[in-house]
Amino acid sequence: REPRAVAIGPNGDVHLLDRLNAQVYRFDPDGALRGTIGAPGNGPGQLSDPRAVAIEKDGSLLVLDAGRNGVSRFTSDGRFLDF
Numbered sequence: 001r002e003p004r005a006v007a008i009g010p011n012g013d014v015h016l017l018d019r020l021n022a023q024v025y026r027f028d029p030d031g032a033l034r035g036t037i038g039a040p041g042n043g044p045g046q047l048s049d050p051r052a053v054a055i056e057k058d059g060s061l062l063v064l065d066a067g068r069n070g071v072s073r074f075t076s077d078g079r080f081l082d083f
Helices: none
Strands: 003-008 014-018 023-027 033-037 050-055 061-065 070-074 080-082
Touching (some): 014 050
Antiparallel strands (some): 061 070, 070 080
16 A cells, blocks of 8 residues: 565565555565565554565564564564564
8 A cells, every 4th residue: 555665585585565554565576476474563573654674684574663663573484583
């Protein structure tokens, strides 16, 4: 609903942050949807007001969440690690 940021993973996956849906959509290099990361909310693995996304060298995903004043970290396949 409101694409805000994009990050490309080391394997070519494209991570598109949708601010209004409070999720990150993960696409393979050919454009097929592989899944979503995060969900709206304020609990572990949830996003309140995501603004930016980045990929670490190990492939994990960082999501800057302005609504929670911090950064959530997920594995490359979307499993929540920490906040």
